[in-house]
Amino acid sequence: MAPITFDNPAVQAYILYSAILAVKLLALGPITGFTRMAKGTFASPEDAKLLKGKVKTDETVERIRRAHLNDLENIPAFWILGVLYLTTGPNVVWASLLFKMYTAARVSHTIFYTIIAAQPFRGLSWMIAFVIMLYMAVHVILQNITAL
Amino acid sequence: MAPITFDNPAVQAYILYSAILAVKLLALGPITGFTRMAKGTFASPEDAKLLKGKVKTDETVERIRRAHLNDLENIPAFWILGVLYLTTGPNVVWASLLFKMYTAARVSHTIFYTIIAAQPFRGLSWMIAFVIMLYMAVHVILQNITAL
Amino acid sequence: MAPITFDNPAVQAYILYSAILAVKLLALGPITGFTRMAKGTFASPEDAKLLKGKVKTDETVERIRRAHLNDLENIPAFWILGVLYLTTGPNVVWASLLFKMYTAARVSHTIFYTIIAAQPFRGLSWMIAFVIMLYMAVHVILQNITAL
Numbered sequence A, B, C: 001m002a003p004i005t006f007d008n009p010a011v012q013a014y015i016l017y018s019a020i021l022a023v024k025l026l027a028l029g030p031i032t033g034f035t036r037m038a039k040g041t042f043a044s045p046e047d048a049k050l051l052k053g054k055v056k057t058d059e060t061v062e063r064i065r066r067a068h069l070n071d072l073e074n075i076p077a078f079w080i081l082g083v084l085y086l087t088t089g090p091n092v093v094w095a096s097l098l099f100k101m102y103t104a105a106r107v108s109h110t111i112f113y114t115i116i117a118a119q120p121f122r123g124l125s126w127m128i129a130f131v132i133m134l135y136m137a138v139h140v141i142l143q144n145i146t147a148l
Helices: A009-039 A045-050 A061-086 A091-114 A121-143 B009-039 B043-051 B059-086 B092-114 B121-143 C011-037 C043-050 C059-086 C093-117 C121-143
Strands: none
Touching: A009 A091, A009 C059, A009 C121, A045 B059, A045 B092, A061 A091, A061 A121, A061 B009, A061 B059, A061 C043, A061 C059, A091 A121, A121 B009, B009 B059, B009 B092, B059 B092, B059 B121, B059 C011, B092 B121, B121 C011, B121 C043, C011 C059, C059 C093, C093 C121
């Protein structure tokens, strides 16, 4: 197997895009919080009391929460599959491109869920990211199948 | 501490089972999607419009979503604890067996949640995977306790 | 870039606190389960049948589940950002302190959500952990920006 060294541009791309994806995922936390404040709708009574709102669900908040949950269902899987894929010694340009496309697809997914509610664009964004993960997983599994 | 080298069979087992677990977790995304289509029940109005269904909760969909959320509560913790456990230099056969048992337990958990709603088998599957994670965590913590 | 070696105290601190955070996150699983049993309220009919309760939502259970979901939104992002931050070659004492503060903030968050429902303390705990993650992410992104 290929050693993972920090002077490998694909490793640098993995590090960069993983950090960008973390910021993207994390951003949905304060976005949910600010939307709750704007709408005056909170999940816990102590929050409602502090910020003079009500314990209530709101469709705008729920939409952001669905985008957030979808990130949780996908981005941590990328973090692990990306680094495992690097252990298979992929072509540096190709691997970097996959990481970049994955990141673009997940950013698009969030935009098409929270800013413009646009189908089938949200579905397509999700699918591109999903196929990239499956592709990486298949390579990792085939390379290590003898360990079964 | 033991260096993590790719010719170590326990490292290969970690890589293989982590990728299999990623595929297992990811699979619940499209399974939720296809079940929503079959039932005609969606979370967002633009999805309902595109696929000629309604915005509605459905118990079959919710059951799959609970299995998915349970995966999110457990599998990312395995990804990190597994690799940290490898840094403690465990017995290669034993570590590989733990990774294999963990994967089998999580696959069983999903089957007993979504295909056959069978208790106490789902609970037992969850518990086996949970105990393996605690066992690995205790080893990792004890080995690094001086860094507290 | 700095190589990640196990005799680096910041690496040991990352390993230790990542494992402690995994245990903290995982603990909310059985805490939810035991609270469901105490309240007799379950999410799935087979659980209600086995444990002689009802399928019902309960505010105490929902509060623990919100704490759990907040962990899922934050702790896996720490696991990846922490190790990526180590690749930037940070000061050992400073990095170890950040990991320790992050862990303390997340433990406080759980306490102020589930044991004492206390605002603004829960919000402040969340924010300290959040700022530490953003700080690490910015360092990682700047160090690898040429890979864009």
